[in-house]
Amino acid sequence: MNQPAIMKKSNKSASYYAWVGVFFLSLAILIGALYYSTIKIDYVWRWYRIPQYFAFKEKIDIKSQVTGRISEISYQKGEALIVVKTDGEDKTYAVPEGDIKVSEGEYVNHGYVLAFYEKWKPGILIQGLWLTIEVSIISTLLGILIGLIGGLARLSSNPAFKWASITYIEIIRGSPLLVQIFIWYFVLGTLINTILDKYGISPIPPLWYGVAALACFTGAYVAEIVRAGIQSIHRGQVEASRSLGMTYAQSMRYVILPQALRRILPPLAGQFISLIKDSSLLGIIAIRELSKATREIVTTSLQPFELWFVCALLYLVLTFTLSMFVQYLERRTAV
Amino acid sequence: MIEVQNIYKTFLVPHRVEALVNVSCKVEAGAVVVVIGPSGSGKSTLLRCLNHLETADSGKIIIEGIDTLDPKTNINKLRAEVGMVFQSFNLFPHKSVLENITLAQKVVRKRTKKESLEKAFSLLNKVGIKDKANVYPDQLSGGQQQRVAIARALAMDPKIMLFDEPTSALDPEMIGEVLDVMKNLAREGMTMVVVTHEMGFAKEVADRVIFMDMGAIVEEGTPEHFFTNPENQRTKLFLSQIL
Ligand SMILES: Nc1ncnc2c1ncn2[C@@H]1O[C@H](COP(=O)(O)OP(=O)(O)O)[C@@H](O)[C@H]1O
Ligand SMILES: [Mg+2]
Numbered sequence: 001m002n003q004p005a006i007m008k009k010s011n012k013s014a015s016y017y018a019w020v021g022v023f024f025l026s027l028a029i030l031i032g033a034l035y036y037s038t039i040k041i042d043y044v045w046r047w048y049r050i051p052q053y054f055a056f057k058e059k060i061d062i063k064s065q066v067t068g069r070i071s072e073i074s075y076q077k078g079e080a081l082i083v084v085k086t087d088g089e090d091k092t093y094a095v096p097e098g099d100i101k102v103s104e105g106e107y108v109n110h111g112y113v114l115a116f117y118e119k120w121k122p123g124i125l126i127q128g129l130w131l132t133i134e135v136s137i138i139s140t141l142l143g144i145l146i147g148l149i150g151g152l153a154r155l156s157s158n159p160a161f162k163w164a165s166i167t168y169i170e171i172i173r174g175s176p177l178l179v180q181i182f183i184w185y186f187v188l189g190t191l192i193n194t195i196l197d198k199y200g201i202s203p204i205p206p207l208w209y210g211v212a213a214l215a216c217f218t219g220a221y222v223a224e225i226v227r228a229g230i231q232s233i234h235r236g237q238v239e240a241s242r243s244l245g246m247t248y249a250q251s252m253r254y255v256i257l258p259q260a261l262r263r264i265l266p267p268l269a270g271q272f273i274s275l276i277k278d279s280s281l282l283g284i285i286a287i288r289e290l291s292k293a294t295r296e297i298v299t300t301s302l303q304p305f306e307l308w309f310v311c312a313l314l315y316l317v318l319t320f321t322l323s324m325f326v327q328y329l330e331r332r333t334a335v
Numbered sequence: 336m337i338e339v340q341n342i343y344k345t346f347l348v349p350h351r352v353e354a355l356v357n358v359s360c361k362v363e364a365g366a367v368v369v370v371i372g373p374s375g376s377g378k379s380t381l382l383r384c385l386n387h388l389e390t391a392d393s394g395k396i397i398i399e400g401i402d403t404l405d406p407k408t409n410i411n412k413l414r415a416e417v418g419m420v421f422q423s424f425n426l427f428p429h430k431s432v433l434e435n436i437t438l439a440q441k442v443v444r445k446r447t448k449k450e451s452l453e454k455a456f457s458l459l460n461k462v463g464i465k466d467k468a469n470v471y472p473d474q475l476s477g478g479q480q481q482r483v484a485i486a487r488a489l490a491m492d493p494k495i496m497l498f499d500e501p502t503s504a505l506d507p508e509m510i511g512e513v514l515d516v517m518k519n520l521a522r523e524g525m526t527m528v529v530v531t532h533e534m535g536f537a538k539e540v541a542d543r544v545i546f547m548d549m550g551a552i553v554e555e556g557t558p559e560h561f562f563t564n565p566e567n568q569r570t571k572l573f574l575s576q577i578l
Contacts, residue, residue, distance in 0.1 A: 244488070247411055
């Protein structure tokens, strides 16, 4: 964007910096006040306990699968080779050096722990975060598909398509997402899974009802965005392409939608940022996404303050990344 | 060849307008017909009915022997044979000049990339802007944009070209370059229907002039007839205003 020359010049007065100071001071006071009041109620901040919920080291035992005597332990490049001599074939185990529980000449039974190693595992917060990402991506893609079809149907002159689209959009936009999730899970889910059960098919897990609820919810808003985007393209564009002999579909695909897309990218991004945040509601139907995962740890760890702040921060990272990505797309698609 | 027989077109939204009232006319192959008339007289509507951007309510429109109002007629096929140039150019802003001209060749005429590029370059040459092939429309002047629009329409190898006030949105100094392209086209024998108020163009290349008012054809004749002894009172009044 071109800013007027007046704005570009950084001719900031002393009062400007004073107000910048006021801003940071207020921020500091707010945080200080929060901290002070937590001290007042004897809340003990234990930030050091938080990393384990991101990733933790798991101890994995290496057990002997045979019975015999340790005939040799040799070391090479940080690794140790343990040879167990048996009546039949000898067995060799490669284990990390340093964590060896046995010594040469020792007799080991089947299942005896020879050594162990540690492995990093994703913690419950990361697992929740990953599920949130997964659910958001799938719902976004489905939402785009539904929204595109819904938006085109909304503009159709065929009353069946048009009215179906209007009904869908109005119903979805007129009821709370929470209620829609309940309907998907407790009404449609029960119905579908019971019927599937009758035919001996295994039930669909709750995750998919959650995804369906989010996708349908987002689809309705995307449909309205798509409709507005298409309508914002000048009528002359359709006329020019149709006058060249293009079909409705060709004109949409090559002329109208590419132009509309550029205009709907910003509102679309806002919609998908909402979707990421709304996915936190899925916890109520036992989907262990980020906020449900946080709630679970809070009940066991009793560190609610730290955990809820971390949870909020993780959502912020997701939404911020998405909006950066969309800004990049906008710059790329600009002529 | 175009034959229009007794067509009517009434718009109901936003309010009732009888845009075309019992219009009949004929454009022989290779003829150039100029349509003139005051604003709102139905000139655009007539042109748009010819390639079905509007559908006439009743009457008959026969183009190259095909009854276009017959529901069985493939309108997309018909449109590919009838090129149209708009007052506001309507180039595709997200596509380069070259892509503007090759797009419909590829998706409608199913030409290969090579064929469509060759065609595009020869047409850009013809309209005199081959150095702008890779530029986007918003980097062109109005006159250049309109010439690209003409090239885009010609790329389909149409049998008929319709022009709806092609120079009305142009700065005066650019009108000439667009009219020159159209005159050349007329001399090559293209069948053309041109809505314009450029009477110089009519004088030079038109075979016939049609004067429309209030949705009807009021007077029809050679350019000389219009310049020397127009008969109808409304024609006289209109010509006195634009000449
Ligand atoms: N799509 C439309 N919907 C409603 N009215 C229209 C439409 N197109 C044209 N009209 C009306 O029909 C009349 C003729 O318009 P038009 O053919 O554009 O005239 P001209 O091109 O001669 O200026 C005008 O009164 C105009 O308002
Ligand atoms: Mg007009």
